[in-house]
Amino acid sequence: MGKTPAAVIGVGQTHxxxxxxxxxxxxxxxxxxxxxxxxxxxxxxxxxxxxxGKAPDLFEGVMMPELYLAEALGAVGKPLLRVHTAGSVxxxxxxxxxxxxxxGVHKKVLTVAFEKQSESNAxxxxxxxxxxxxxxxxxxxxxxxxxxxxxxxxxxxPGHIGAIVAAKDRTNALKNPYAHLHNEGTTVESVLASQMxxxxxxxxxxxxSSDGACALVIAADxxxxxxxxxxxxxxxxxxSEPTTAAERDQVNPQAGRDAAAAxxxxxxxxxxxxxxxxxxxxxxxxxFEPMWLENLGFAExxxxxxxxxxxxxxxxxxxxxxxxxxxxxxxxxxxxxxxxFGEAALQxxxxxxxxxxxxxxxxLGHAYGGGSQFxxxxxxxxxxxxx
Amino acid sequence: MRRHPQDRTLSAPVTVSFxxxxxxxxxxxxxxxxxxxxxxxxxxxxxGRVVVPPPEFDPVTHRATADFVDVAExxxxxxxxxxxxxxxxxxxxxxxxxxxxxxxxxxxxxxxxVDVASPDEISTGLKVRARxxxxxxxxxxDVVFVPDxxxxxxxxxxxxxxxxTGIVTPVSLDYTxxxxxxxSAFFRGLAEGRLVAQRxxxxxxxxxxxxxxxxxxxxxxxxxxxLSDTGTVTTFCIVNVPFLGQKITPPYVSAYILLDGxxxxxxxxxxxxxxxxxxMGLRVKAVWKPREExxxxxxxxxxxxxxxxxxxxxxxxxxxx
Numbered sequence: 001m002g003k004t005p006a007a008v009i010g011v012g013q014t015h016x017x018x019x020x021x022x023x024x025x026x027x028x029x030x031x032x033x034x035x036x037x038x039x040x041x042x043x044x045x046x047x048x049x050x051x052x053g054k055a056p057d058l059f060e061g062v063m064m065p066e067l068y069l070a071e072a073l074g075a076v077g078k079p080l081l082r083v084h085t086a087g088s089v090x091x092x093x094x095x096x097x098x099x100x101x102x103x104g105v106h107k108k109v110l111t112v113a114f115e116k117q118s119e120s121n122a123x124x125x126x127x128x129x130x131x132x133x134x135x136x137x138x139x140x141x142x143x144x145x146x147x148x149x150x151x152x153x154x155x156x157x158p159g160h161i162g163a164i165v166a167a168k169d170r171t172n173a174l175k176n177p178y179a180h181l182h183n184e185g186t187t188v189e190s191v192l193a194s195q196m197x198x199x200x201x202x203x204x205x206x207x208x209s210s211d212g213a214c215a216l217v218i219a220a221d222x223x224x225x226x227x228x229x230x231x232x233x234x235x236x237x238x239x240s241e242p243t244t245a246a247e248r249d250q251v252n253p254q255a256g257r258d259a260a261a262a263x264x265x266x267x268x269x270x271x272x273x274x275x276x277x278x279x280x281x282x283x284x285x286x287x288f289e290p291m292w293l294e295n296l297g298f299a300e301x302x303x304x305x306x307x308x309x310x311x312x313x314x315x316x317x318x319x320x321x322x323x324x325x326x327x328x329x330x331x332x333x334x335x336x337x338x339x340x341f342g343e344a345a346l347q348x349x350x351x352x353x354x355x356x357x358x359x360x361x362x363x364l365g366h367a368y369g370g371g372s373q374f375x376x377x378x379x380x381x382x383x384x385x386x387x
Numbered sequence: 388m389r390r391h392p393q394d395r396t397l398s399a400p401v402t403v404s405f406x407x408x409x410x411x412x413x414x415x416x417x418x419x420x421x422x423x424x425x426x427x428x429x430x431x432x433x434x435g436r437v438v439v440p441p442p443e444f445d446p447v448t449h450r451a452t453a454d455f456v457d458v459a460e461x462x463x464x465x466x467x468x469x470x471x472x473x474x475x476x477x478x479x480x481x482x483x484x485x486x487x488x489x490x491x492x493x494x495x496x497x498x499x500x501v502d503v504a505s506p507d508e509i510s511t512g513l514k515v516r517a518r519x520x521x522x523x524x525x526x527x528x529d530v531v532f533v534p535d536x537x538x539x540x541x542x543x544x545x546x547x548x549x550x551x552t553g554i555v556t557p558v559s560l561d562y563t564x565x566x567x568x569x570x571s572a573f574f575r576g577l578a579e580g581r582l583v584a585q586r587x588x589x590x591x592x593x594x595x596x597x598x599x600x601x602x603x604x605x606x607x608x609x610x611x612x613x614l615s616d617t618g619t620v621t622t623f624c625i626v627n628v629p630f631l632g633q634k635i636t637p638p639y640v641s642a643y644i645l646l647d648g649x650x651x652x653x654x655x656x657x658x659x660x661x662x663x664x665x666x667m668g669l670r671v672k673a674v675w676k677p678r679e680e681x682x683x684x685x686x687x688x689x690x691x692x693x694x695x696x697x698x699x700x701x702x703x704x705x706x707x708x
Contacts, residue, residue: 019410020410021410021552021553022410022412022413022552023410023412024409024410024411024412024415024443026412026443026444027412027413027443027451030444030451043449044449045449058403058405060407060409061405061407061556061558071442071444071446072442072443072444074444074449076446116410118408118410119407119408119409119410120405120407120408121405121630121631123628123630123631124405124630124631124632125405127630127632127633128401128403128632129401129632129634130401130564131398131399131400131401131564131566131684132397132399132566132570132574132683132684132685133654133684133685134654134655134656134685134686134688135633135634135635136626136635136639136641136654136655136656137641137654138624138626138628138630138633138641139628139630141624141628142624142626142628142641145624146622146623146624146641146642146643147622147708149622149623149624149667150621150622150667150708153622153667153701153708154705154708195627196625196627197627197628198624198625198626198627198628199624199625199627200624201624242602244602244651245601245602245603245651246587246590246592246593246594246602246603246650246651247592247650247651247706247707248602249708250708251708
């Protein structure tokens with residue numbers, strides 16, 4: 001028996017902000033959920049199961065928040081699952097929800113992912129000192145900056161490539177009313193002039209700290225077929241690997257390469273750059289755009305930055321990347337992956353508003369987490385998959 | 388023969404604490420505002436029940452709760468448990484009861500504390516009454532319950548203005564962190580000024596610190612190898628960002644150092660060189676603290692400093708990036 005074809009028929013998100021002091025965690029989730037349900041033309045009572053995702057509990061200081069959220073999320077009397085795969089969790093949560101439909105277990109699954117970063121301080125939460133080891137850790141930026149330096153050395157990329165990405169994504173965000181940052185007039189020059197935080201990563205090359213949530217309604221083919229604009233799921237893949245291992249490739253991780261190869265195969269794609277019309281890639285620090293372009297197979301190893309430099313990742317380029325403004329413009333950590341997956345769905349549904357890529361038929365949603373060790377990705381399409 | 392685990396592993400206390408700033412939303416905000424003002428606020432749900440505290444969303448219609456009602460400050464204990472040894476952060480520093488209290492006129496119990504001196508003074512069915520704190524902030528700790536003697540305590544004055552929108556929730560967790568036996572051997576070696584690595588018996592890679600499970604083969608690293616304290620900077624970042632809980636004052640250089648003979652880099656600090664001169668391939672040597680300051684920690688090495696030798700060739704470390 002094959003998979004039941006499944007599609008995204010509802011997408012909802014909050015207006016992402018530094019502090020959403022007007023809502024609780026439950027209120028934040030419901031804001032995204034209610035929008036997704038309205039988009040799907042469905043009520044919470046019609047939903048069979050709820051899958052919730054968020055990043056480490058230390059970010060809000062509520063252990064297993066899904067327990068207290070169960071009633072507010074409308075999960076009473078239904079299966080409620082919580083997924084956790086660090087920063088990639090929004091993506092893997094959507095994939096778990098999709099698998100419940102594709103397996104034939106449920107027909108209509110609602111998935112929601114969130115983070116309320118204003119309740120604490122992620123930099124602190126990610127840098128809790130461990131006894132006996134050198135306390136040189138400095139949050140996610142401190143973790144990823146050395147690997148960005150390695151990428152620059154390995155690829156020979158010019159130093160301003162990261163700034164091109166940041167200027168592009170911040171400009172794209174001006175077209176997305178939900179984006180956290182709406183920084184008018186961000187240019188390569190202004191990014192390069194911003195403070196160096198974790199050398200070689202500058203202030204304007206880092207993601208903000210956001211409160212926000214994203215929700216999707218995923219339905220089986222018989223329900224999706226009567227939806228006005230379903231985003232059909234053509235492939236879903238997750239892969240993981242250890243944070244550290246002898247000679248582990250931290251720039252171009254094996255798990256990401258393997259996941260991408262499996263994803264393209266599942267989706268029947270032989271040339272990603274020619275067949276994908278829009279990509280939402282998890283880029284929390286600007287340089288990860290060229291790094292992941294290579295890891296995903298949009299470019300040969302060492303050549304990702306050339307696509308960025310040539311403007312090919314802009315909205316009008318060969319492979320538009322992060323037309324929504326991406327993680328660089330909104331980062332409610334737990335939701336960030338689901339936003340990538342949801343924005344990919346909006347593109348193929350023709351529902352992305354001002355940041356719509358004209359005629360997008362196939363789109364990629366991508367997320368990664370931990371020390372570049374968890375990968376989650378999907379391909380969605382305007383057409384029902386042939387297989 | 389295996390030694391007792393306590394002999395094999397090093398452990399140390401860790402405290403993780405933070406004052407979380409919780410935004411409570413309009414419904415719980417209404418409840419907490421009521422507590423600040425000395426009034427229980429509940430909600431009438433779509434099924435007609437009155438519930439305190441009000442749920443944020445109606446369990447039947449899923450709509451945001453909107454029908455608020457003021458509720459009596461007297462009620463009945465429907466179940467209880469005795470707290471004989473209170474811990475930090477609990478409502479009392481003396482023994483007390485946690486009880487489910489159904490306030491008069493409501494249909495579901497509220498979990499709260501009852502101030503009685505012994506378990507003999509509480510029972511299911513006991514009538515209780517609110518005792519409001521003199522200074523109230525809009526938190527669940529603004530009130531406790533006491534046995535109802537039939538007379539209401541004088542209402543304390545209202546303590547604040549406007550709606551309560553948030554609370555501060557201090558969280559503090561005490562852990563005992565235990566290093567693995569393999570790491571413990573490494574940290575004990577450091578206490579003698581030695582860098583003890585171990586080789587995976589299957590892939591033959593040299594791990595420093597050693598591992599209870601080689602990430603590739605899943606078996607403990609076993610064969611001990613002593614490494615010199617010189618190595619090569621593979622990559623690094625310059626941390627310019629100050630943050631809560633930071634142990635080293637920025638700016639500082641956090642580097643991956645591939646010790647000679649190791650197959651994995653170690654993270655440490657680079658000093659004794661202008662920051663702008665630090666580079667990939669730089670040859671460095673450990674600078675040890677005075678011996679009397681040593682313990683079982685990598686911090687016995689104050690930092691790494693340049694050896695003055697020519698930089699390592701890129702090909703010697705490029706597969707460690």
